[in-house]
Amino acid sequence: MAINLTKGQRIDLKKSTGATLTDFCVGVNWGGIESRGFLGLTKKVAEVDLDLSAVLLDSQGKLCDHIYSPLYKPELLAKFGLPAGKLMAAGGALKHTGDDRAGDSGGDDGLDNEIITVNLAGVPQNVGQIFFFLNNCGQEDFSQIPYAKIRMFEGTPTRVKDVFASYNVAAEAQYKNRRALIMGRLYRKGTEWKFAAIGDATEDVFVGQTVARIAQEYSNM
Template sequence: MAISLQKGQKIDLRKSSGEALTNFCVGVNWGAIETEKAGLFGFGKKKVVEDVDLDLSCIMLDQSGNLVDWIYSPDYNAWLSKNNYPLGKLSSKDGGLKHSGDDRQGDVGGDDGLDNEIITIDLNRVSPTIDKIYFFLNIYLNQGQSFDFSQIPFAKIRMYEGTSTRVNTVHSNYDIVTDSSYRGKRALILGKLYRKNGEWKFDAIGEPSEDQIFVQTMQRIIKDYK
């Protein structure tokens, strides 16, 4: 049975059999915003779907809190290059973490049961220099958009065994938008994988912020969460 995580909860990465969980996915699933507006000349109503672009990212730190590696969308590389930030990529240097790519819409018409953005993890391939892996989520607003986590119909993070297109066994899940502290917030530090006594563990941080872009969230983690 999957663990329903609460903010600040720490768990061991072990299957129900007691075996260490080393190959799994961290996935985020969310819905597009659907509203009803008056039709032409005020007659009737029409459904309006507003795309929701969330960005799942992660950074990897060593024991001293120094940035070792990162995964975030390369779609922002033109801006990142102009501002002298590390360019986005979808795979870690050691091949232990891989991102499924950017989803700019969210589920339309309800939850389809699959995650919109996924980071696949093989802990056996993660470099021994990496001590902590932080996962975070940011809302990207297109021109004319203005919303926060509280307006998204559903948003969930889960850890599961499987692939980007198939869920075998869900290990743990965390419902994001039911927490009232996320109102008015556009960024969320989801949690971290960390080494302790030779084993990997997970800490559900669940800390929201008003960061406007993922680079700010990266800097926040490096500064405050060493």
């Protein structure tokens, strides 16, 4: 049975069989913003462009690799000392499926809009933490987006075999003016990897701000 995570919860990557979870997908599913037209007879769905990203930090909390959209402007990234975006990190141990610029348009379809596959056995030894986060490329904030869910599952980007853990973010007033969301982190504890649900929403309007925030405020968790 999948673990329903709460904010701040930390878990071992141990399956019910006792085996360790090492190959899995981190997927995010979100919905477009629905509104009603004249007399409520018609429905409109505004597309929501969220970007799932990940940064890899070394044992000193320094950025050593990354996955974020190649569509981000290099000149803006350079202002934060960041390299161009890419969809693969750690020699292929992490891979991104690519951008989804709309979200679900007909309600929750149960499928993830963007996914990062993870092979922990292939992550270099100098990597101590991997943070997963979302940035909204539009003007909406997370109080308007009907749902955003992160989950870890065994399988492939096109086939879910077994959901290990999930974390839901509901549309709530506390997320007003918050356009980025630091969702969770994988971290080494001795020879093992563990996962912590973070769920902190921020006012960052660009991925560079979120990466800087993670390095400055979260690397010593």
